[in-house]
Amino acid sequence: MSLAQPNMPSGGTPRPEFERQLSDAGAIGDVERPLGLGERLWNNETFQRLLILLVLIAIWELYARWLNNSLLFPSFTETIETFVRDLRSGELVDRTVTSLRTLAIGYTFGLALAAAFTTLAVASNLGTRILSTLTAMFNPLPAIALLPLALIWFGLGTPSLVFVIIHSVLWAVALNTLVGFRGVPETLRMSGRNVGLKGARYVGLILIPAAFPSILAGLKIGWAFAWRTLVAAELVFGVSARSGGIGWYIFEARNDLDTPTVFSGLLTVILIGLFVESVIFRAIETRTVNLWGMQR
Amino acid sequence: MSSVLLEVNGVTLQYKTPRHLVTATHKVDFAVHQGDRYVILGPSGCGKSTLLKAVGGFMAPVEGSIRINGRDVEAPGPDRMMVFQEFEQLMPWKTVFQNVLFPMKVTRKFARADAVARANAAIEKVELSGFRDVYPHMLSGGMKMRVAIARAMALEPDILLMDEPFAALDALTRRSMQQELLMLWEQLRFTVLFVTHSIEEAILIGSRILVLSPHPGRVRAELDASAFHFGNIDKSEFGAMTKRIHTLLFGEESGHAAREKVSA
Numbered sequence: 140m141s142l143a144q145p146n147m148p149s150g151g152t153p154r155p156e157f158e159r160q161l162s163d164a165g166a167i168g169d170v171e172r173p174l175g176l177g178e179r180l181w182n183n184e185t186f187q188r189l190l191i192l193l194v195l196i197a198i199w200e201l202y203a204r205w206l207n208n209s210l211l212f213p214s215f216t217e218t219i220e221t222f223v224r225d226l227r228s229g230e231l232v233d234r235t236v237t238s239l240r241t242l243a244i245g246y247t248f249g250l251a252l253a254a255a256f257t258t259l260a261v262a263s264n265l266g267t268r269i270l271s272t273l274t275a276m277f278n279p280l281p282a283i284a285l286l287p288l289a290l291i292w293f294g295l296g297t298p299s300l301v302f303v304i305i306h307s308v309l310w311a312v313a314l315n316t317l318v319g320f321r322g323v324p325e326t327l328r329m330s331g332r333n334v335g336l337k338g339a340r341y342v343g344l345i346l347i348p349a350a351f352p353s354i355l356a357g358l359k360i361g362w363a364f365a366w367r368t369l370v371a372a373e374l375v376f377g378v379s380a381r382s383g384g385i386g387w388y389i390f391e392a393r394n395d396l397d398t399p400t401v402f403s404g405l406l407t408v409i410l411i412g413l414f415v416e417s418v419i420f421r422a423i424e425t426r427t428v429n430l431w432g433m434q435r
Numbered sequence: 436m437s438s439v440l441l442e443v444n445g446v447t448l449q450y451k452t453p454r455h456l457v458t459a460t461h462k463v464d465f466a467v468h469q470g471d472r473y474v475i476l477g478p479s480g481c482g483k484s485t486l487l488k489a490v491g492g493f494m495a496p497v498e499g500s501i502r503i504n505g506r507d508v509e510a511p512g513p514d515r516m517m518v519f520q521e522f523e524q525l526m527p528w529k530t531v532f533q534n535v536l537f538p539m540k541v542t543r544k545f546a547r548a549d550a551v552a553r554a555n556a557a558i559e560k561v562e563l564s565g566f567r568d569v570y571p572h573m574l575s576g577g578m579k580m581r582v583a584i585a586r587a588m589a590l591e592p593d594i595l596l597m598d599e600p601f602a603a604l605d606a607l608t609r610r611s612m613q614q615e616l617l618m619l620w621e622q623l624r625f626t627v628l629f630v631t632h633s634i635e636e637a638i639l640i641g642s643r644i645l646v647l648s649p650h651p652g653r654v655r656a657e658l659d660a661s662a663f664h665f666g667n668i669d670k671s672e673f674g675a676m677t678k679r680i681h682t683l684l685f686g687e688e689s690g691h692a693a694r695e696k697v698s699a
Contacts, residue, residue, distance in 0.1 A: 324523040329493060332511045334538040334590075344541070348528040431527045432572025 188417070213399040222403035231388070235407060238384030241297055242369050245304025249361065252305065253312040260317050261342060270313060278310040282368040286375060300372055307364035315357025319350025352428045359420055363412070370408055440626055441467040441490065441594060445499035447651075448485050459485035460652035462499065465645050467594065467628055472620060474629045474641030474660070478684065482652035483630045487598050490628065491517050503593060513542045516587035520599040522579045525571040525586075531558060532567045535586045544590060557589035558582075560619060577608040584616070588625065595627040601636070613639055614665060634680050638663045638673065646683050655683050 180186050196215050203214035213221075225231040256273075259266035282303040289299040323346055331345035347354065373386025383391075385407055392400035428434040443466070448459040459482030467473045475483045488494050490501055492511040501508040503515065516538070518524070525534050535557055539550040558567055561581040571579055580600055587595055601609045613636065620627070631637050637644050642661040647654060660676065667673055 324521070326519045326521040326524045327526070329491075329511075330517065330519065330524045330526075332493070333491065333515075333517050334513045334541045335511065336541060340541075345526075348526065351528070427528070431570055433527055 210396060210398050213402050217399045218402040218406060221399040222406055225400070225403060231385075231403070231407060234383065234385045234388040235411070238369060238373065238386070239411075241300050241384060242304060242365055244297075245301040245369070246308055246362065246365050248301065249305045249308025249365070250312060250358075252309050253316065253357075253361075256309070256313045257316045257320065258342065260313075261320055261346065267317070270317060274310050274314045274317075277306065278314060280306075282307040282364070283371055283375070286372055290376070295376065300369060303368055303372055304365045307368040308361040311364055312354075312357040312361040315353045315360065316350065319353030319357075320346050322353065323349040351431075352433050355420070355423065355428060359416070362415060362420075366408075366412060366415075438469050439466050440469050440471075440504065441628070442502045443486075443490070443499070444502075446486070446489065446496045446501060447498040448482060448489055448494065449497050450485065450494065458651040460647070463647070463652060463654055464499075465654065465657065467626060470624050470626055472627050472629065472640055472642040474631060474637045474644045475647060476631055476634065476637040476641075476644050476680070477647030477652060478649050479632055481647040481649040483632075483647055484598050486647075486652065487517075487596050487628065487630050490594075491515055491596050513538060513544065513590055514593045515596055516590055516592040518580075518583045518587050518595065518597045518600045520602050522571075522576055522603065524583050525579055527571050530568045530570055531563060531574070531582050534571065534582055535589050538586060538590045542590065553589045557585040560588075560622075561585045561615070575608075576604050577612060580604065580612060581615070584619075588619070588623070591625075593626065595625055597627060597629045599630055599632065602631070602633075609636075616640065617664070634677050635668075637680070638676055639665065639668070644680070646680060648684070 174182075200215040203209075203212050203217075206212050209217055222231070256270050260270040261267075285303055285306055286299070289302045293299040293302055327349055328345065331341055336344060369384070370386040370389075373384045374390050385404055389401050389404035389408075392398075392404060424434070444464055445462045446464075447461050450457055450459060463486060465473075475486060477483045485494070489496055490503075490508065492508050492515065495509075508515075526537065529537060532554055535554040536550060539545050539553065544550075545553060555564075555567075558564055561584060563578060563581055563585070566574065566578065571582065574582065584600070601612050604612060617640065619625075629640055631640070638660050642659070644656075644658045644660050645654060646656045646658065658676075658680070663673055663676060
């Protein structure tokens with residue numbers, strides 16, 4: 140194997156050097172061209188989601204009409220009629236408000252406890268061990284399984300529901316926040332400490348924003364767990380017929396074999412889930428993690 | 436002009452990995468004077484970054500003392516602003532302007548209006564005025580580094596600590612960043628402690644060069660490099676200086692092997 144001499148042409152024939160003036164690139168036309176309305180609409184996320192929904196609804200409607208048994212599977216139009224009827228009478232609104240109020244209380248307490256636990260975990264290694272042990276123990280425990288116990292401790296009513304919601308929010312949020320804190324790059328930590336940040340200011344100004352993608356993921360999971368747990372818990376025991384939430388509304392309708400109302404209750408649960416996920420959390424994402432380039 | 440700003444006396448640094456106790460430097464002494472461009476040069480594994488971290492207050496020496504302005508260094512502080520090699524040192528949730536403003540806001544060293552003016556001036560100095568309200572993820576590596584330098588300088592620290600700040604950049608960007616740093620120094624005459632593993636960069640950037648030997652880092656020499664700049668990079672004196680440092684680091688024979696270890 141022989142190495143080529145640096146100043147000898149490799150092929151044998153000498154090749155001339157050259158320099159050029161830059162050519163005019165204007166001949167291509169516009170370098171940037173705005174997309175047409177159709178193209179933009181097709182790429183729009185909301186539009187695509189709406190399209191998917193429309194297809195699902197069409198399948199539902201066709202199947203229900205073909206089955207023609209509103210006790211087993213009411214059609215979309217029937218469900219919507221019931222939904223609008225109960226919305227107008229105010230019953231559905233009352234039930235939803237009751238559920239959401241309980242949810243808000245539980246979620247807030249859950250977040251506060253999660254914040255306390257993660258602060259403890261960041262402050263010391265012992266705190267980290269405590270949190271990871273507790274999380275490993277309680278995170279896999281279904282909130283519903285605690286419900287009988289909650290009934291004994293807190294009686295039939297909102298406190299029991301709040302207790303199981305806290306349980307379903309706390310571990311998911313705490314675990315995600317801790318994972319997020321651990322993932323903050325060392326350089327970023329050092330540049331925070333460099334300017335003299337310590338304690339709560341260090342956590343608030345460096346760790347929380349730096350770990351925000353996983354904190355947000357924790358908040359989303361926590362919300363979904365809480366909402367699911369709440370509806371399920373209400374289905375099991377309601378609160379009382381007067382002040383029951385959306386789960387109780389579904390349970391009552393099922394007892395009366397009023398399937399269209401059951402469907403309208405489920406529809407409400409789904410709609411609220413969609414709203415929180417694709418409006419509230421979406422808005423938080425576009426203003427934070429997407430804007431900061433931490434998540435695509 | 437030539438008062439001693441930073442004194443490092445007999446500093447031995449050790450850190451623990453899960454399996455070993457590593458001695459990074461052994462009894463290192465040096466002194467940085469006001470207005471110095473002081474470069475710590477050595478092959479990888481000579482503990483130069485660890486030394487800089489110790490000056491930054493991120494780790495304590497097991498032996499010896501580090502004094503800045505006559506006070507012992509005990510914790511990180513804004514009198515010693517660090518510029519790191521990695522690009523993640525900027526806060527992705529803040530714009531360029533907010534990043535530069537942040538240390539001034541946190542330390543309350545300047546009044547609010549003054550801090551805003553200083554941040555804008557610093558951004559202009561590193562020629563990023565057009566990117567003032569852009570988030571870091573939209574910037575190139577060289578631009579991020581310029582923001583980090585602007586952020587550190589706007590606070591007017593007693594000393595600027597730079598840990599191989601241009602090592603992660605491509606060769607062309609690296610060259611222009613070296614020139615920019617020197618231009619900034621001409622204007623502002625700050626004191627900088629600069630760590631590098633490139634002999635050429637050390638001679639270009641530094642007014643004084645501390646040569647460290649590897650494993651553990653010990654002082655091999657301290658050289659005056661104030662005569663060298665981009666204007667005489669092709670002169671024979673520059674080459675002679677490069678060769679002298681080579682010899683200091685690796686001995687007469689191993690000039691070839693040295694070129695592998697240290698990128699000139």
